[in-house]
Amino acid sequence: MGYFSAIACFRIAVATLVLIDFCCVFYELKIFASDQAILPLGLGLIQTEYHTLLSPLYTFMTDHNLSITVFMTAVSILYLLALVFCILGFHTRKSFFTALILQLLIFRSIPNFNYGYDSFITMSFFYCLLFPVGTEYALDSYRKGENRSRRKMPSRYFSLPFYLKTHLCIVYFVSGLSKVLDPNWWDGNAIWRAYDDLSPALYVPPFLLATLSLSVVSIELLYSFLVCTKFRKVYGSRYGSHPFGHRDIFGAVFLCSSCV
Amino acid sequence: MLAKAHYLIHFGVIFLVSLSAVLNSYLMHKKIKAGNLSALNHFIERSVVDNPVYHAYSIFTGTNNGYGFYGINVATYKYFSVELYDRDKKCIAKTHTFGFKKQNNLARFEVLASRIANYIADNEEFPKEGDKELLKARKLYVNEIFKHIGLYEKEVGIYKSLALSY
Secondary structure (H helix, E strand, O other): OOHHHHHHHHHHHHHHHHHHHHHHHHHOHHHHOOOOOOOOHHHHHOOOOOHHHHHHHHHHHHHOOOOHHHHHHHHHHHHHHHHHHHHHOOOHHHHHHHHHHHHHHHHOOOHHHOOHHHHHHHHHHHHHHHOOOOOOOOHHHHHHOOOHHHOOOOOHHHOHHHHHHHHHHHHHHHHHHHHHOOOHHHHOHHHHHHOOOOOOOOOOOHHHHHHHHHHHHHHHHHHHHHOOOOOHHHHHHHHHOOOOOOOHHHHHHHHHHHHO | OHHHHHHHHHHHHHHHHHHHHHHHHHHHHOOOOOOHHHHHHHHHHHHHHOOHHHHHHHHHHOOOOOOOOOOOOOOOOOOOOEEEEOOOOOEEEEEOOOOOOOHHHHHHHHHHHHHHHHHHHHHHOOOOOOOHHHHHHHHHHHHHHHHHHHHHHHHOOHHHHHHHHO
16 A cells, blocks of 8 residues: 555545544534533633643633533534544544534543543644545545656655554553553452453453553553564554453554554 | 655654553552653654644644553543432333433443543542642543433433333
């Protein structure tokens, strides 16, 4: 698969995953962000770095009796529309810019319900904005009628796969480093804690937990080196699909990044 | 040249900030407040993390986090549970799903439970010589969170559905 096709696949995969996930959030948006939300948005923003950015907006809305439910619903519908445009590759850069801003507005308004996945999505949108992901499998390519043979391969330092590879190397290395510094990862205790919602009927022998723990640490620390070898694809796909508790969608984003 | 400069600065800063986050967790876990590692961490935080230009850039690029997934001192699974009692102290309703029908959304909600658990643990270990008003505000914040979650169940969630079914 060529460079432009590969980065177009990344665009479609990421935007589709986000669309699926956001449809779930939209279904129960009123619990997260509305006038009847489980936590008032202002309270949720305290103690976060987004307080100074977003709190004035919601204070203004509350002071002027403007409905947060209507605002959030409108923003969410725009976001869904932007995601569909991103998948189709219609005005790709503008669509990704809009999606990025709306994603920040929606999810940073509810920072207590965010996890690493949301930052990865922001990062993926930023890379899709930076790189020409709308040159293949996109309405833009038909609309502009660009000559494919004139496209130039970018330099090594400005290619999406190289950016993603470097980013994942840092992510896995730092994650492995933090694990190796904790003795709980040496004896399997940490992996037991992470999965302690397993049924009590399921007994996992300590040696198996220790082996699993050490394997995770080794895989993460060695990722940066092995990703440069011929095992990259298998390695990336296998490790990219590892479960983050109940957060399978997070694993799916890693899988997308690993496969490009 | 510009592309190379962006690549090096972008990933250099990400690596530095991630390393600082790991270092910070390690120092907090080991309760180390002085020494070379602590000084290095303070230097990175003051020169990079607290820089307003980096701050805006990191929010826009989604790089304002540490990547120490399940790293130092892995926490156990946390969740909120609300029980409603009548005047005879009889439990009339109980929930830990808060009306969430999608597993994905419940997983998001459980992030708050983990954060609040960490927050309570930090409050309990708050230094005795620390700012008393700050500790008071932190405890008030935790109480407010619990109050709103409890009230939500009373006004919107299970209690309301019980009242409607009678």
